[in-house]
Amino acid sequence: xxxxxxLNQLLQFLVTGLTVGAIYAMVAIGFNIIxxxxxxxxxxxxEFVMLGGLVMVSVHTSLGLPLLLAFPVTVLVVxxxxxxxxxxxxxxxxxxxxxxxxxxxxxxxIIIKGLAMIIWGKSPYDLPAFSGRTPIDIxxxxxxxxxxxxxxxxxxxxxxxxxxxxxTILGKAxxxxxxxxxxxxxVGINVRHMVLLSFALSAAIGAVAGLTLTPIALxxxxxxxxxxxxxxxxxxxxxxxxxxxxxxxxxILGLIESLSAGMLASxxxxxxxxxxxxxxxxxxxSGILGNLEVTRFKRF
Amino acid sequence: MAAESVNDPxxxxxxxxxxxxxxxxxxxxNLRVPRGKIKxxxxxxGAGKTTLFNxxxxxxxxxxxxxxxxxxxxxxxxxHQIAELGISRTFQTVELFNSMTALENVMTxxxxxxxxxxxxxxxALPSLRRQEKSLKQEAMALLDFIGxxxxxxxxxxxxxxxxxxxxxxxxxxxxxxxxxxxxEPAAGLNETETETAAxxxxxxxxxxxxxxxxxxDMKMIMDISDEITVLNYGEKIAEGTPKExxxxxxxxxxxxxxxxxFEIG
Amino acid sequence: MLRIRKAPMLAGALLILVxxxxxxxxxxxxxxxxxxxxxxxxxxITIGLSLLMGYAGQxxxxxxxxxxxxxxxxxxxxxxxxxxxxxxxxxxALAAAVVAVAIGAPSxxxxxxxxxxxxxxxxxxxxxxxxxxxxxxxxPDGMVGISGLTVFGYALDSAGKYYxxxxxxxxxxxxxxxxxxxxxxxxxxxxxxxSEAASAAMGIPIAxxxxxxxxxxAVLAALAGSLYAHYMxxxxxxxxxxxxxxxxxxxxxxxxxxxxxGAIIGAIxxxxxxxxxxxxxxxxxIVVYGAVLLLVTIFLPEGLSGAPAKLMARMRx
Numbered sequence: 001x002x003x004x005x006x007l008n009q010l011l012q013f014l015v016t017g018l019t020v021g022a023i024y025a026m027v028a029i030g031f032n033i034i035x036x037x038x039x040x041x042x043x044x045x046x047e048f049v050m051l052g053g054l055v056m057v058s059v060h061t062s063l064g065l066p067l068l069l070a071f072p073v074t075v076l077v078v079x080x081x082x083x084x085x086x087x088x089x090x091x092x093x094x095x096x097x098x099x100x101x102x103x104x105x106x107x108x109x110i111i112i113k114g115l116a117m118i119i120w121g122k123s124p125y126d127l128p129a130f131s132g133r134t135p136i137d138i139x140x141x142x143x144x145x146x147x148x149x150x151x152x153x154x155x156x157x158x159x160x161x162x163x164x165x166x167x168t169i170l171g172k173a174x175x176x177x178x179x180x181x182x183x184x185x186x187v188g189i190n191v192r193h194m195v196l197l198s199f200a201l202s203a204a205i206g207a208v209a210g211l212t213l214t215p216i217a218l219x220x221x222x223x224x225x226x227x228x229x230x231x232x233x234x235x236x237x238x239x240x241x242x243x244x245x246x247x248x249x250x251x252i253l254g255l256i257e258s259l260s261a262g263m264l265a266s267x268x269x270x271x272x273x274x275x276x277x278x279x280x281x282x283x284x285x286s287g288i289l290g291n292l293e294v295t296r297f298k299r300f
Numbered sequence: 301m302a303a304e305s306v307n308d309p310x311x312x313x314x315x316x317x318x319x320x321x322x323x324x325x326x327x328x329x330n331l332r333v334p335r336g337k338i339k340x341x342x343x344x345x346g347a348g349k350t351t352l353f354n355x356x357x358x359x360x361x362x363x364x365x366x367x368x369x370x371x372x373x374x375x376x377x378x379x380h381q382i383a384e385l386g387i388s389r390t391f392q393t394v395e396l397f398n399s400m401t402a403l404e405n406v407m408t409x410x411x412x413x414x415x416x417x418x419x420x421x422x423x424a425l426p427s428l429r430r431q432e433k434s435l436k437q438e439a440m441a442l443l444d445f446i447g448x449x450x451x452x453x454x455x456x457x458x459x460x461x462x463x464x465x466x467x468x469x470x471x472x473x474x475x476x477x478x479x480x481x482x483x484e485p486a487a488g489l490n491e492t493e494t495e496t497a498a499x500x501x502x503x504x505x506x507x508x509x510x511x512x513x514x515x516x517d518m519k520m521i522m523d524i525s526d527e528i529t530v531l532n533y534g535e536k537i538a539e540g541t542p543k544e545x546x547x548x549x550x551x552x553x554x555x556x557x558x559x560x561x562f563e564i565g
Numbered sequence: 566m567l568r569i570r571k572a573p574m575l576a577g578a579l580l581i582l583v584x585x586x587x588x589x590x591x592x593x594x595x596x597x598x599x600x601x602x603x604x605x606x607x608x609x610i611t612i613g614l615s616l617l618m619g620y621a622g623q624x625x626x627x628x629x630x631x632x633x634x635x636x637x638x639x640x641x642x643x644x645x646x647x648x649x650x651x652x653x654x655x656x657x658a659l660a661a662a663v664v665a666v667a668i669g670a671p672s673x674x675x676x677x678x679x680x681x682x683x684x685x686x687x688x689x690x691x692x693x694x695x696x697x698x699x700x701x702x703x704x705p706d707g708m709v710g711i712s713g714l715t716v717f718g719y720a721l722d723s724a725g726k727y728y729x730x731x732x733x734x735x736x737x738x739x740x741x742x743x744x745x746x747x748x749x750x751x752x753x754x755x756x757x758x759x760s761e762a763a764s765a766a767m768g769i770p771i772a773x774x775x776x777x778x779x780x781x782x783a784v785l786a787a788l789a790g791s792l793y794a795h796y797m798x799x800x801x802x803x804x805x806x807x808x809x810x811x812x813x814x815x816x817x818x819x820x821x822x823x824x825x826x827g828a829i830i831g832a833i834x835x836x837x838x839x840x841x842x843x844x845x846x847x848x849x850x851i852v853v854y855g856a857v858l859l860l861v862t863i864f865l866p867e868g869l870s871g872a873p874a875k876l877m878a879r880m881r882x
């Protein structure tokens with residue numbers, strides 16, 4: 001194997017790319033859940049991820065709660081933040097327009113970010129990896145066990161959501177809101193509750209992304225915006241509103257970013273993903289799995 | 301332009317097909333709008349009338365088919381280019397500039413007929429100030445013509461529906477069109493208001509402007525139209541004078557099949 | 566509603582004129598002309614943004630990039646190529662215009678959230694370029710030694726002198742914009758904001774107008790960037806980051822998006838907030854900004870310039 005260093009390196013980039021991509025996919029799923037119910041792009045989505053990491057640091061490392069307990073506590077705390085976001089920033093707006101909704105979520109995101117800075121300071125934090133840091137060596141390609149956790153959680157989120165939307169009454173009601181809010185209201189679905197639920201669900205998934213990412217890439221208060229915009233890039237790439245699209249878009253974006261950062265100037269690592277985002281927006285804003293005719297008729 | 305005669309239709313639509321995804325909204329439509337006349341397109345809801353308007357005015361390109369205005373193919377033009385060629389329109393949902401006064405709405409309608417250079421506007425050049433003054437007079441004259449001169453300083457959004465509809469027609473006329481497409485000008489209006497609208501439409505024709513009309517109010521249609529085309533489920537099922545249409549069994553069936561009566565909105 | 570009255574304009578001009586003299590008499594505010602230089606620089610950007618967002622209804626979350634392009638073109642050309650500062654300023658504006666057309670033409674076809682994200686991504690990309698192209702820009706540490714400005718050999722080497730240059734330009738831009746709003750161009754912009762479908766049906770080339778206004782606002786931001794660079798004599802990428810784009814949004818939301826006056830008032834308030842008052846809050850600065858933005862959005866959607874009318878309406882009731 002030593003004779004193919006280039007191939008090894010390429011595979012290494014693929015592995016890290018898929019891992020990062022899985023994180024983007026989870027952020028993209030979070031965007032989609034809220035977008036499908038409300039047609040709002042929640043620019044504070046990345047803050048959920050940041051909070052997921054930092055809250056986990058507090059409850060797991062500082063308070064010493066075992067992993068199995070720290071995990072649900074973290075998700076619960078961040079979910080609560082998601083609920084507060086809807087109640088305090090979105091719902092009070094009397095005449096919602098795209099402009100005011102964008103501004104409100106931007107405002108919320110810098111409030112969350114500022115509070116995080118006050119609570120945790122500016123330095124990045126690490127978390128112990130869930131099952132140690134002994135790398136798995138497959139033919140020269142190094143795989144951190146935590147990578148598998150990240151991808152595993154993406155699979156779990158995808159399966160869980162599929163079951164939720166297809167098998168539960170609550171999930172079906174949310175789906176109905178996404179298809180046609182007026183009709184949903186007519187059949188007695190409380191759309192406000194569904195909106196709240198979408199923020200809660202999306203925050204929870206963001207938290208999962210954050211707390212699995214931290215052992216790999218550390219976490220600090222300032223990471224939210226970049227995670228949000230890359231997650232949005234993934235959502236757009238796959239087609240805004242489509243869950244399979246979010247996963248596909250996330251993985252592709254992660255791969256492109258990892259490969260281009262490895263082969264080209266790595267200082268531009270963040271720029272590559274954003275350039276992809278712009279390219280998709282300019283050439284095919286409906287994304288890979290999106291439907292242009294549907295987006296045309298969306299309110300915003 | 302020289303080769304045109306008064307007898308050539310101002311607008312010709314040939315074999316028009318419009319499909320949204322798997323849904324066919326219009327199927328092989330052929331339509332001729334005679335110059336200087338009032339032509340109405342009627343049909344039950346979902347017959348594809350507004351879609352037809354949107355295609356004519358360039359909102360979206362047709363899937364197939366050809367549209368000729370004054371003999372010139374226009375199906376690939378953008379909405380503002382269509383307006384430039386001399387086709388203006390109103391909207392079923394009344395798309396006024398609500399935060400502008402009635403006068404400003406009509407003045408905006410004259411955008412095509414005036415100069416608006418960016419730097420000249422910022423520097424408030426004297427020639428542009430003079431233009432603004434005469435523009436105001438022209439707009440007032442038009443408001444007078446449509447009977448809304450007294451409402452010139454009222455915000456468009458604050459006017460009652462009847463006047464909003466009339467104002468929208470006025471704004472369309474401000475572009476100095478050869479053809480004006482009116483999408484349900486009488487929808488939601490009471491009897492008196494409908495009558496006002498009908499008079500206005502006839503006055504427009506008297507000024508030499510061709511009118512293409514989509515409407516549900518059968519009395520108004522029968523009173524003022526010179527020619528009627530009937531659409532049903534995206535297909536043309538009849539064409540003729542008001543009298544011919546009233547007697548056409550296919551038309552009667554199409555409307556009765558929908559739940560009876562001509563007045564279905 | 567859009568008639569901008571002469572009296573407040575004269576009063577404002579007079580206030581701007583005598584302010585440095587007043588400040589020089591009151592020790593507690595003797596440094597205010599310096600703050601007002603920054604306020605003026607911000608106001609140049611917000612006037613353009615208010616035209617773009619309030620009148621044409623197009624959002625931009627990336628205008629810090631144009632601010633930075635002006636500053637860096639000025640900085641690089643004057644320090645490394647010995648270009649005359651005024652010429653560099655012109656070239657900075659030109660560069661911003663070219664970038665604005667290139668990015669604006671495809672972006673402005675997008676609506677709402679898509680446009681917001683495109684401009685956001687654009688702003689971040691440009692900021693990364695400032696950080697990475699260290700050969701020219703000095704990288705994250707920034708560049709020093711940018712010369713001051715001189716007018717016919719007379720150096721604008723104090724806050725008091727620079728103040729008049731900046732506010733003179735703000736006044737000119739203000740007048741230009743006020744004229745524009747009251748012209749056919751302004752009407753077309755408001756029409757586009759109210760209904761794109763109807764505007765197009767009236768023959769208004771929507772895409773062209775959007776790109777023109779976007780470019781105009783970009784040029785103003787670049788101009789502000791050049792003025793900033795020659796005043797500070799030092800620039801670094803952090804000044805032109807995403808948070809500054811958000812600060813710009815705070816300025817125009819606070820002042821009132823639909824008012825050019827509001828744009829200036831918002832710029833002044835945020836300048837004083839960030840350079841003077843918020844020191845007391847230290848760590849809480851970002852939170853205060855966020856809270857201000859959220860509260861304004863919820864309770865004062867017309868901004869401060871809309872507040873008097875709101876108050877009057879309430880009193881009449």
